Amino acid sequence: MLKFIISGFFVALILGGCASRLPIKSYAPTPERGVVIKGSVTRPEGDGPFPGVIILHGCSGIRDNDYDWARRLKTWGYASLILDSYGTRGIMDNCGKKKLSPFERALDAHAAKVKFGALPFVDRDRIGVLGYSEGGITTLHAVNFNLVAYSLPSEARDPFKAAVALYPHCYSRVESNTNVLILIGEKDDWTPATACEMNLPVAHDPSDEIQLKIYPGAYHKFDEQRPSRVYHGHTLEYNSAAMKDAVPRIKSFIDKHLTRP
Numbered sequence: 001m002l003k004f005i006i007s008g009f010f011v012a013l014i015l016g017g018c019a020s021r022l023p024i025k026s027y028a029p030t031p032e033r034g035v036v037i038k039g040s041v042t043r044p045e046g047d048g049p050f051p052g053v054i055i056l057h058g059c060s061g062i063r064d065n066d067y068d069w070a071r072r073l074k075t076w077g078y079a080s081l082i083l084d085s086y087g088t089r090g091i092m093d094n095c096g097k098k099k100l101s102p103f104e105r106a107l108d109a110h111a112a113k114v115k116f117g118a119l120p121f122v123d124r125d126r127i128g129v130l131g132y133s134e135g136g137i138t139t140l141h142a143v144n145f146n147l148v149a150y151s152l153p154s155e156a157r158d159p160f161k162a163a164v165a166l167y168p169h170c171y172s173r174v175e176s177n178t179n180v181l182i183l184i185g186e187k188d189d190w191t192p193a194t195a196c197e198m199n200l201p202v203a204h205d206p207s208d209e210i211q212l213k214i215y216p217g218a219y220h221k222f223d224e225q226r227p228s229r230v231y232h233g234h235t236l237e238y239n240s241a242a243m244k245d246a247v248p249r250i251k252s253f254i255d256k257h258l259t260r261p
Contacts, residue, residue, distance in 0.1 A: 024115045028107035042070045043079040048121035050079040051258040056131030059095035065224040106141035110156045128162035136168025145177040145204045162257035170196035179209040185218030190234035215242035
């Protein structure tokens with residue numbers, strides 16, 4: 001654990017003086033009773049305003065991979081916010097017995113969207129969300145039309161303009177209020193690809209784009225450059241072939257929906 005904390009700290013420094021911490025009052029468990037959580041903001045050079053992406057970590061909390069995605073987004077011209085749903089709540093791990101639900105984390109994400117969007121260098125009208133594993137299912141909750149319409153205060157009801165979910169647990173079908181890209185491995189034994197095929201989100205607005213890409217031979221955590229391992233009884237393994245497709249595919253998708261014509 002200490003290794004990851006130290007490593008993440010130095011990655012934040014490498015991302016430059018452009019990284020800063022942002023306190024956010026969550027809408028979870030309710031807008032009136034939300035707790036203060038934090039996010040790490042990274043921005044490209046220049047004044048902006050830049051399109052932005054909120055990054056949602058997996059069930060084991062913030063890791064090097066979150067900073068890897070922030071770095072990629074920065075090079076693509078996006079501001080980003082790595083949202084820490086666990087730290088101030090005292091949660092170290094949410095992979096076993098759940099201490100925090102994806103629904104609550106989706107409320108975190110929308111509170112972050114409002115606070116992040118108020119920064120002078122972020123374009124409030126061009127904010128997307130990217131999450132993986134538990135952060136992936138949280139992403140699908142965050143774009144659920146019913147959650148946005150009925151569980152949020154008025155200032156937060158505008159949708160994310162794009163959503164990318166890597167290997168989410170697609171245990172139910174949502175009616176999405178935005179453009180969604182799902183990427184998952186064929187051999188994922190933690191969040192099965194077949195569930196995403198059966199429960200692919202349905203677009204509330206027919207003009208919204210819903211995509212699913214399944215990578216042959218890929219397992220859970222195919223985007224994290226660490227040795228193959230078993231975690232909570234499931235195989236986690238980096239897959240370079242999947243990432244060769246995933247990185248430009250994600251860039252193309254968010255460029256399409258988060259940049260101005």
